[in-house]
Amino acid sequence: MSADGPGTRSTSAGEFEEKVKELHQRKGRNLAMGGPERIAKQHERGKLTARERIDLLFDPGSFVEFGLLAHQQSMRGNEIDPPEKTPADGVVTGHGLIDGRQVWVIAYDFTVMAGSMGAVGEAFKTSRVRELAMRYRKPIVWLLDSAGARIQEAAGSTFAGSGMLFYDQVQMSGVVPQVSAMLGPCAAGTAYIPGLSDFVPMVKGTSSMSLGGARLVKAATGEDVTDHDMGGSQVHCYESGVGDNEVDNDQECIAQVRRFLSYLPSSNLEPPPWVPTEDPSDRDVEGLDELVPANPRQAYDVRKVIRRIADQGGPAGEGLRPAAGRGDSLHSNSSWFEVKPSWAKNLVVGFCRMAGHAVGVVANQPLFKGGILDVDAADKAARFIRLCDAFNVPLLYLMDVPGFLVGSGVEKEGIIRHGAKMLYATSEATVPKITVVMRKAYGAGYFVMCGKGYYPDLIVAWPFAEISVMGPEGAVNIIFNKVVEAAENPAETRAQLVERIRETISPYVAAGWAMIDDVIDPADTRRVIIQGLEQARDKKVERPWRKHGNIPV
Amino acid sequence: MTEVKAELVGNVWKVVAAPGDKVEEDDILVILESMKMEIPVVAPRAGTVKEIRVKETDVVKEGQVLAVLE
Known part of the structure; x- marks a missing residue:
């Protein structure tokens, strides 16, 4: 600021600085997420924070945040924590670049109210991401680490107005790629986020998903089971098929997200990216x-x-x-x-x-x-x-x-x-x-x-392809059943017939008819x-x- | 102790390992035959074969224990 300007200007400049300072304070406070203790706890669990994950996900320096200044709001006049207790309302959103291409992100912050889905986060922040990803036809990535709906805000019949996130996901299906990286719990209805996604890598040990979390299951049916045993990667990547690839840690999980997206276009209106290769197209396949x-x-x-x-x-x-x-x-x-x-x-x-x-x-x-x-x-x-x-x-x-x-x-x-x-x-x-x-x-x-x-x-x-309605053994059983039974030496007769059929199963028969293009x-x-x-x-x-x-x- | 089970219905084509054999992970214990294919059943880990519970030509069901490792 110029020291020799008119007095009124100097006052205004002071206010200006003050306001900008306040902005930076507010932003700094929310960038600190749930605070050092909760961040340490997150690390102890073997997990990265939402912001560390975003840094890994995007090309360096490319993340642009939306809704950093958000925080929990009072619903129906009930008591809420002061704004500084709910930085960004527990979900970090925005866009960044992966291999130079724009991708949108929704990253639940477990250090803020266990990443629970609050009214501000859901109704305004994540919906904004879905809206813009669709508007620009860009992929969307969820980094999931959330206790589920924030019950203190969601309990009661205002539930009637919720749920459009899945509707949005269905509209996005086949238009933009959708990825759910499972980096922590993902309980209750929110498990439909991965359920509707195109790719779902899961971190072994820390991630889980289930339609009802362990406590809800106990209350609803009496079954005693942990979130991990019910919905960990050992269930979903090996038995249910809801998860795709099991990975060892957050870093590997996010590397898989980047890798997966590298094969796909930003939307269904584009071709997939072409990646130059030194590998000759006419190379013999050896071995x-x-x-x-x-x-x-x-x-x-x-x-x-x-x-x-x-x-x-x-x-x-x-x-x-x-x-x-x-x-x-x-x-x-x-x-x-x-x-x-x-x-x-x-x-x-x-x-x-x-x-x-x-x-x-x-x-x-x-x-x-x-x-x-x-x-x-x-x-x-x-x-x-x-x-x-x-x-x-x-x-x-x-x-x-x-x-x-x-x-x-x-x-x-x-x-x-x-x-x-x-x-x-x-x-x-x-x-x-x-x-x-x-x-x-x-x-x-x-x-x-x-x-x-x-x-x-x-x-x-x-050259050794066998195209047929069934194998020669099965064919003989059906076509020549009676011949084999009536033969003096059924085993020998069967073997001869199998050979006879086998001769008709040859790629040169199919190629001779031009039913296949080449051998x-x-x-x-x-x-x-x-x-x-x-x-x-x-x-x-x-x-x-x-x-x-x-x-x- | 590890039970090694049949992944699908079929019959026992060959018994490769015998009780007392030391095996490495992925060593073949038994070969099943199903749908015209030879289907190797391998050791899920290194160990010693304690039991082979089937013999050649036996018909086995999905999930049936074929061998036990210790």
Whole structure:
């Protein structure tokens, strides 16, 4: 300030400074969250604070906060804590950049009233984020660490006006990517936030989600169970399939969020980002002969095949460990990113890049349950296929499927209904679809893995592929049952008949009819897939108008 | 003690490990056959095989204990 200005100005300047000082004080107070003690406690639990998480999530210095000055308000004239007790009303919101692209964030602050969802936070702050993310068509990330609804504000029938967050999420579905990072508890209705999200990584040990928290469950049903035992990552990433990837800590969880979003566009109106690669498009895929047994009965790890086919290098793994389970040290630097690696392991889904373009991979996994399709595998595939189709990510089907599991057990589980989801999703998808029949392609398994009838843009087979309604043994049992029974030496007769049928199961039969586009040397697989993706780059499919189809759920 | 269970219904194609064998994690204990596939059942951890509760050609149900490690 100029010292020689008119006196009135100098007074005004004093006020000016005062007001600005107050602003900084108010902001500083709220930036301090729940205070040093509660922050220390958060760290003791092995968790980062909401603001530390946001720093990890966004490119350095890019976070812009909305609603920092918010705090709890009095509802219905009841007593409330003074404003300084509820900085930002327990939720940090705003936007920032991930790999240079705008993303919106809602981060619950457990150091303020256990991250509980208050009226200000919910009705004004988080709704503002949802509104703007949709207005600009940008992804939204929830960093969840919250005790749930703030009962002292929510109890009573003003509940009648709540709940629109899930409605908003449904409107956002398929328009912008939605991610829920599970970094702490997420109890009661709020568990539907991850339930409606496209990707849900969970931190082992500290995170949990359940429709009712432990205390509510005890009161409602008498069951004695902890939040962790009821809804930890060991439940949701291994048994229920609600969670996607189990991770060890907050850092890894947030690295996974960044990685997941790197394969998707900001919205359904854009193509996914292209990432330059040094990996030649025409590179031979080496070592498949050692990896994949030509005997179709024998198991192998299909993830190793994917890593060899996919682009090597690309954006660093940001400290990510290889996908859970058996690693593949040879190509650990692959662009492959597996989703739901520990649930329904008989089917593998995830993203990779081919010639720099994002691709969604759906692969049968002979290593687990022989790669058979069951209810969970069908659900996992259907959900992933729809995610890719919604966000313009081409699909690669790597087929080695003995079919759908049959029997009384799976019928009770509704295998027809669940299998129909996969049929539906594959039929519905209009993104480029490339099918490689590696080995087995039996029965309806061939259909749901994008067989000829599902309009793949390219369908090719490896030389030992077996495409058939069923295996030769099963076929002989049905066609030649009486012949075998009447034979002098049934075992020998059966073996001869099996061989006779087996000769008719050959990729050259299908290729001879031009039902598949080619039979290829497995070493050419990468080149062929990339050519197929290029060929279909301008694909546009018009469908007759309808409100929406009716996917079996 | 760790019970190793069948992940799906099938029959026992081969019994690979025997009681008393020392095994590493992921070593194959039993191979099931189901839906035309050989399905290896592996040790979830290193240990010693205490029991093998099935023999070849047995039909097993999902969740049935095939082997016990200690």
